[in-house]
Amino acid sequence: MSRVPALILFVTLLLEVAAALNAQTEDWPRKVLLTNDDGIESEGLLALARAFAPVAETHVVAPLENRSASTNYISAIARRTLEVETRSLYDGVSAYGVDGYPAEAVVFALRGFMADEPPDLVVSGVNDGANLSDDWNLSGTVGAAQIAAFFGVPAIAVSGYSAEQPETLEALARWVVELSRSRLVRDLEPGQYLAVSAPSVAVNEIEGVAVVRRAPRPWRIELERSEETPANADRETWRLSFRDREVSAPVATDVHAYQQNLIAIVPMRVDEHDYELLAELLGSGADLPAWPPRDGRP
Numbered sequence: 001m002s003r004v005p006a007l008i009l010f011v012t013l014l015l016e017v018a019a020a021l022n023a024q025t026e027d028w029p030r031k032v033l034l035t036n037d038d039g040i041e042s043e044g045l046l047a048l049a050r051a052f053a054p055v056a057e058t059h060v061v062a063p064l065e066n067r068s069a070s071t072n073y074i075s076a077i078a079r080r081t082l083e084v085e086t087r088s089l090y091d092g093v094s095a096y097g098v099d100g101y102p103a104e105a106v107v108f109a110l111r112g113f114m115a116d117e118p119p120d121l122v123v124s125g126v127n128d129g130a131n132l133s134d135d136w137n138l139s140g141t142v143g144a145a146q147i148a149a150f151f152g153v154p155a156i157a158v159s160g161y162s163a164e165q166p167e168t169l170e171a172l173a174r175w176v177v178e179l180s181r182s183r184l185v186r187d188l189e190p191g192q193y194l195a196v197s198a199p200s201v202a203v204n205e206i207e208g209v210a211v212v213r214r215a216p217r218p219w220r221i222e223l224e225r226s227e228e229t230p231a232n233a234d235r236e237t238w239r240l241s242f243r244d245r246e247v248s249a250p251v252a253t254d255v256h257a258y259q260q261n262l263i264a265i266v267p268m269r270v271d272e273h274d275y276e277l278l279a280e281l282l283g284s285g286a287d288l289p290a291w292p293p294r295d296g297r298p
Contacts, residue, residue, distance in 0.1 A: 026181065028120060028181060028186055029056050029119070029120035029121040029180055029181075030056055030057060030120055031056060031057040031058075031059070031117070031118075031119045031120050031121075032052050032056045032057070032058050032059070032119055032120065032121050032122075032123060032180070033059050033060075033061065033106070033109050033110075033114065033119040033121070033122045033123070033148075033153075034048050034049060034052065034058065034059070034060045034061075034062070034122075034123050034124075035060070035061055035062045035102055035105045035106055035109075035122065035123075035124050035144045036062050036063075036102065036124055036125055036126070036127065036140075036141060036144070037063065037066070037067050037068050037069075037070060037101075037102040037124075037127065037139070037140025037141045037143070037144065038066055038067075038068060038127060038128050039062065039063055039064065039065050039066045039067070040060070040062040040063065040064060040087055040089065040095065040097045042062075042128065042161075043161065043163065043166075043169065044125055044126030044127060044128060044158075044161035044169060045060065045062055045089075045125070045126070046089065046090065047126060047161075047169050047170055047172075047173040048123055048125065048126060048158075048173050048176065049089055049090040049093050049095075050090060050170075050173065051170075051173035051174050051176065051177050052123070052177055052180075053090060053091070053092050053093050055177060056120075058092070058093045058094075059093065059094050059095075059109065059114065059119065060087075060089055060090075060093055060094070060095040060096070061095070061096045061097075061098060061105040061106070061108055061109045062095075062096075062097060062098070062102070062105050063097070063098055063099075063100060063101060063102060063105060064085070064097040064098065064099055067100075067101045067102055067140050068127075068128075068139075068140055069138045069139065069140060070101045070102060070103070070140035070143060071103075071137065071138055071139065071140060071142075071143040072102075072103040072140075072143035072144070072146050072147050073101050073103060073140075073143070074100075074101065074103050074104045074107060074147075075100050075101060075104065076100060076104050076107070082098055082099070082100055082104060082108060083098070083099035083100075084096050084097070084098050084099070084108060085097050085099075096108070096109075096113075101140060101143075102124065102140040102141065102143055102144035102147075103140070103143050103144055103146075103147040105144065106122060106124075106144050106147045106148050106151075107147065107151075110148070110151050110153065111151075118151075118153060119153060120153075120154070121153070121154050121155065121156070121180055121185065122144070122145060122148035122153050122154070122155040122156075123145075123155070123156050123158065123176060123180065124141045124142070124144040124145045124148075124155065124156070124157045124158065125141050125156075125157060125158030125159055125161070125176075125196075126158045126159065126160065126161040126169060126172060126173065126176075126198075127139070127141040127157075127158065127159035127160070127161060128161050128162070128163075129159065129160070129161070129162070129200070130159045130160045130197040130198070130199070130200070130258060131157070131159040131195065131197055132197055132214075132215065132254050132255050132258055132264070133214055133215045133216070133253075133254065133255055134214070136195060136214070136268070139157070139159070141157045141158070141159055142157040142159075142195055142268075144157070145157035145193045145194075145195070145268075146193065146268070146270055148193065149188075149190070149191050149192060149193040149268075149269070149270045150191070150270045152190040152191070154185055154186070154188040154192070154193065155188075155193040155194070156176065156179065156180065156185065156193065156194045156196060157193065157194070157195045157196065157268075158172070158176055158196045158198070159195075159196065159197045159198070160172065160196075160197050160198030160199060160200055160263075161198075161200070162200035164200070165200055165201065165202060165203075167202070167203050168198070168200070168201065168202060168203050168206070171203045172198050172263075175263075176196070179194075179196070191269050191270045191271050192267065192268070192269050192270075193268050193269070193270075194265055194266070194267060194268065195254075195265075195266040195268050196263060196264070196265050196266075197254055197257075197258060197263070197264045197266075198263045198264075199258050199261045199262070199263070201261055205261050206261055206262070206263065207260060207261045207262050208262055208263070209262060209263045209265065210252075210257045210260075210262045210263070210264055210265065211265045211266075211267070212252050212253050212254050212256070212257050212264050212265070212266060213252065213253055213254070213266065214253060214254055214266055215249045215250060215253035215254055215255035215256065216250075216253075220242070220243045221240060221241075221242060222240070222241045222242070222243055223238045223239070223240055223241075224238065224239050224241070225237070225238055225239075226238060226239050254266055
């Protein structure tokens with residue numbers, strides 16, 4: 001055999017292997033858990049159920065009412081109880097509504113009726129509106145995916161639903177199914193999850209997909225004493241509001257991608273260690289006060 005045909009065969013085999021590695025896996029995920037923070041009657045959640053039901057065993061556990069901005073809060077830790085009711089959501093999909101928050105909806109599923117046979121994947125969303133930059137600190141959509149990843153189940157938090165773009169919502173839900181079958185999702189390690197934010201525009205205006213980091217656009221909490229508070233009251237009422245700081249969105253960040261009508265994918269992890277600082281402190285020795293304290297003496 002001459003070297004040229006052998007080289008062609010070798011290159012062909014490499015291309016076939018690369019294609020196999022990058023190909024979607026049609027038989028995975030076999031079992032999916034869907035949740036959200038907008039409530040079990042949300043159109044975004046129903047769109048995901050319609051998209052996943054034909055291709056995977058699909059279960060839904062979500063709050064009975066809107067629990068937006070609840071992060072990964074689990075009220076049942078204090079109450080020690082969780083009220084759950086069976087709901088009819090979509091044909092072939094088992095559904096439960098919980099009188100609680102997104103994170104405990106996931107806990108109920110993973111440590112409750114799915115404990116012995118956990119899902120391959122948890123998908124949270126589709127949230128009404130995007131979760132960009134530091135919004136993830138408050139998002140119940142992201143919080144649910146974070147809890148799933150904490151329990152070792154791959155998860156995706158999907159945001160960007162707009163009632164004004166129903167066709168985009170349906171297309172986005174179908175695309176999330178394709179994303180779930182990708183190697184990117186299947187190879188997520190325990191503690192890892194993805195935060196996805198889609199622009200709320202028409203289907204033909206979405207320009208593509210980008211893997212990015214979060215933009216430095218921290219929100220600011222403002223408090224103002226309510227005028228309704230009586231002058232001599234022992235308890236005052238303060239109104240809370242959020243204001244975004246106007247910060248430019250650097251290239252290759254989620255905000256920039258969103259502005260360019262791209263679907264932004266941000267890799268996330270539950271582990272919040274600052275490994276760079278840890279290595280620095282262990283290497284140089286931290287300048288920490290000695291113990292015991294000096295009893296206030298200089």
